[in-house]
Amino acid sequence: MTSNSAPPTPEAARSAGAASGMPKVTMIGGGQLARMTHQAAITLGQCLRVLAASDSDPAAQVSADIVLGSHDELDDLRRAAAGAAALTFDHEGVPLQHLRALEAEGVAVLPPSKALHFAQDKLAMRVRLAELGLPVPEFADLAGDRTAARARLAEFGAANDWEIVIKAVRGGYDGRGVWLVDGADEALAVFDEYPSDAPALLAEQKVPMRRELSAMIARSPFGQGAAWPVVETIQRHGQCAVVLAPAPDLSDDVAKQAQQMALRLAGELGVVGVMAMELFETVDGELVVNELAMRPHNSGHWTMDGAVTSQFEQHLRAVLDYPLGNTAPTAPLTVMANILGAPSAPEMSMDERLHHLMARMPEAKVHLYGKGERRDRKIGHVNIVGRPGESMESVRERAERAAQWMSRATWTDGWDVHS
Amino acid sequence: MTSNSAPPTPEAARSAGAASGMPKVTMIGGGQLARMTHQAAITLGQCLRVLAASDSDPAAQVSADIVLGSHDELDDLRRAAAGAAALTFDHEGVPLQHLRALEAEGVAVLPPSKALHFAQDKLAMRVRLAELGLPVPEFADLAGDRTAARARLAEFGAANDWEIVIKAVRGGYDGRGVWLVDGADEALAVFDEYPSDAPALLAEQKVPMRRELSAMIARSPFGQGAAWPVVETIQRHGQCAVVLAPAPDLSDDVAKQAQQMALRLAGELGVVGVMAMELFETVDGELVVNELAMRPHNSGHWTMDGAVTSQFEQHLRAVLDYPLGNTAPTAPLTVMANILGAPSAPEMSMDERLHHLMARMPEAKVHLYGKGERRDRKIGHVNIVGRPGESMESVRERAERAAQWMSRATWTDGWDVHS
Known part of the structure; x- marks a missing residue:
């Protein structure tokens, strides 16, 4: 396997763990994934630290080490990362510039920001996968100038008999940010009604x-x-x-x-x-x-x-x-x-x-x-x-x-x- | 199976659970058994409440619901039991009179005090098991008047060729409170040196x-x-x-x-x-x-x-x-x-x-x-x-x-x- 990266390792902060001498991991986001990761942490002699929005979040209900705050606030992320051997994620929503700032400060962000980028940005992911020769559906970038993007959508749709899907490049999950469109009118309507200040869109071939x-x-x-x-x-x-x-x-x-x-x-x-x-x-x-x-x-x-x-x-x-x-x-x-x-x-x-x-x-x-x-x-x-x-x-x-x-x-x- | 008991059920306090509507269980004692019970509680949609002596206890390190206090203090037990559907145990050390008091106040103590008694008191357990026709080693009660008890030990030891073990009736675990004695002199020495204000002793046949x-x-x-x-x-x-x-x-x-x-x-x-x-x-x-x-x-x-x-x-x-x-x-x-x-x-x-x-x-x-x-x-x-x-x-x-x-x-x- 090729490894073109040397992500920060948790060794540095490792000794700063709990009284038991075991390392501390921080997870950003207090949902069920953090909740179940905490269960696993207990087995390994640890307690998961969780940055949660509320003490009623699924993980905040059960872990002894909760930092209340927002994943959008760099200071909250810093507080959660303090003394942790690694900082990791329950969701993909943390702004990349914050993660880069933490990395610059020596925090072991894992997965690192340069990798997480491709999970956050569906367009970047498709471009990179195509570069690597991995199979992805045909796609069209609908970012940038609205008129030009609309023309690209019309062209891409027609070329694919309108068997296409429209997706937000960022922020979608569990079906949100995905539009299964039926024909040209519906596709163009989705595009036209989509707010210009929201994350960019892409169009993708609907794979049989x-x-x-x-x-x-x-x-x-x-x-x-x-x-x-x-x-x-x-x-x-x-x-x-x-x-x-x-x-x-x-x-x-x-x-x-x-x-x-x-x-x-x-x-x-x-x-x-x-x-x-x-x-x-x-x-x-x-x-x-x-x-x-x-x-x-x-x-x-x-x-x-x-x-x-x-x-x-x-x-x-x-x-x-x-x-x-x-x-x-x-x-x-x-x-x-x-x-x-x-x-x-x-x-x-x-x-x-x-x-x-x-x-x-x-x-x-x-x-x-x-x-x-x-x-x-x-x-x-x-x-x-x-x-x-x-x-x-x-x-x-x-x-x-x-x-x-x-x-x-x-x-x-x-x-x-x-x- | 015979059931001659109707222990208090957790139904009454059941609705007083977490925001998720799931019941709350309190465990007395913050050791590894409580720690691992908390892991199981998470799966069931709960968070285990733990009465722990210190926030560095194994369970206190990992649960979000810790009551600091002593299992010897009725008020601490009461605080830990408040709103819980059931009160249960990580160890056998809680004074029985406190548990009876909690039961009288409507707390669902499980196992109930009348059962737990037999796990706390090795003599009572052996007497009860013998009554029920369950096989226990021969034993002699060494409580009460010291001179009479010493005579019973001498008689019991001789009758068993000094193939005997001396045990404290209460409080022993992991080999503590158990004396593997080699012959009459050692057995009588254990008895004579044992503090009179400590839990009573019993002697038991060493089973081949x-x-x-x-x-x-x-x-x-x-x-x-x-x-x-x-x-x-x-x-x-x-x-x-x-x-x-x-x-x-x-x-x-x-x-x-x-x-x-x-x-x-x-x-x-x-x-x-x-x-x-x-x-x-x-x-x-x-x-x-x-x-x-x-x-x-x-x-x-x-x-x-x-x-x-x-x-x-x-x-x-x-x-x-x-x-x-x-x-x-x-x-x-x-x-x-x-x-x-x-x-x-x-x-x-x-x-x-x-x-x-x-x-x-x-x-x-x-x-x-x-x-x-x-x-x-x-x-x-x-x-x-x-x-x-x-x-x-x-x-x-x-x-x-x-x-x-x-x-x-x-x-x-x-x-x-x-x-």
Whole structure:
């Protein structure tokens, strides 16, 4: 693997850890990813420090080391970083100039700003991937002069029979900042109505796809890489709903190709920590890169119960330049299903719903985030580890049934859930 | 299973939970058991509240809900219990009269004081077990008038060829409060030198034993019971060093007998939560009850990586009257080895030792407690989950090698470790 980078290492600040002599990691953002990273930190003899907006954030509810503040404020970031061996992220929203300032002050920002740039800026990512010869959909840059950009959109759309998607270059997640447009009029309307002071747009070819995959890997500053099995992700309403691990009926060659692409890219960009490379598998069986996330990712939640090393422990190992843990699955099949806020919160409390689920499915591994219920908000997930000889369809049915119950207090008989 | 008890249930205080609507559990004591219970609480959408003596206690380092105080002070216990759905324990040291006072005030003390009594008082436990027809070693009560008690010791010792052990009725753990005496002179000397204001003593027949076992079970207020596989525990210097799960070469009948004894006793005593019944397997293959612990226990640490449901999650489920989780092992063999403080702390930091272990053994599951290093102090543990077809001897060798390294920064080639 090529490594063209020497990111700052955590050695310098290492001794400034807790009384136990273990290093301190700071995570920016107090969401569920930080919450679950804290669980992993406890095992490693640490306590995760979290920069959270509120003490009711999922991670702030459970960690003993909370810095309240904003990820947009350099001073808050500085306070959170003080004495930490590494500074890392629960989300991609931290302004890059702040991270560069912290790096200049000697903070071990991991992944480093120069890598994180490509997770924050979808256009830069596509340009860089294309330079590296990695497969990305055709795309058009819609930044700059509005009139010229509109003309580029019209040209790109026509060239692709208007089978295109419009995306904000920055700030989108879980389906936000993505417009699935149906034809020229709708595409141009999205462009025309888009505020000129918002992040730039790009247009992208809609890939004729069979399904979505995710290749989750980790990379340490030392340059060690580790890949979990490639998974299939099932999206609903533009966000991840279900993850099948490993991706069913995926050839070893294609799986290996996806892992190699992710490991190579992480090396080229100087990524440190875990990284999810979201991929389309086209109807022709080709792989195309869709998105990158340089942090623990929804497509890796199955590793908490289905792999020797979870993505959260691995992320800590990587940012601390520990050797990486074994990524082998502990069972042939694991399915993760997100628990989403229902259109209207069920009358039955979450506590009671959990009680009933435990009675009906003693083997379900439920992970709750301590979040209030809002429509389609990710408030938890369920992992089901397959029984010996069980089919993926059966494991998935159990996982979806459990998640559906936790979301809505209704049992379904199958997994083909539409809302 | 017989249940002659109706312990207070957590329903009343249940709605007084966190913003997320999940219940709050308070654990008395801030040690590693509370630390690991907090990890399990996070998964269930909760944050464990901990009554800790110091904010550097293992659990206080990592939980967002710490009450500083003493388990000997009723007011501190009250503060910790306020608004909690259940009050439970990291150790057996809380004065029973305080727990009775809390129960009278409506606190759901789980296990209830009437059950916990038998885990606190070894004499009461032996008397009760004998009444229930459960096998205990012969014993003699050495409380009361010193002269009469000394005569009882002399008589009991002679009747057992001085193959006896002297134990403090209360307060012993990890080999403290236990005297392995060699002959009449030593036994009588222990008795004569023992302070008259300390907890009473008892003498007990030294059982000709093949090995020690532990039957770990859980019981809910509803009366549901669940048993993990019976394990073998290997003691060194009077404390647990290694746990083999399941106990090798244990017949199904004897294993089932141990589980049934533990489940029956939990029902008879009204235990709520997890309970470890420590047993001797005699040279004749009989089982004799040695000790009881009504809390997560060292002999159950293997469940964190080797069973579908860990003892920590199960304890929370039980005290909240949730249905209990699946206790099935996730692998044929798991071995736990304690990481103990070395006679003199190694020059290499714990952080560096962990680094090296991860490099050498990527599959080791290390759990660190955030404790300072002191000779023979339990500061962490390692779980090794066996590979398919691997022998128990081989899994054990890996676990002992890992734990030895973490303790002393020296590698051993075998597991026959003496210090």
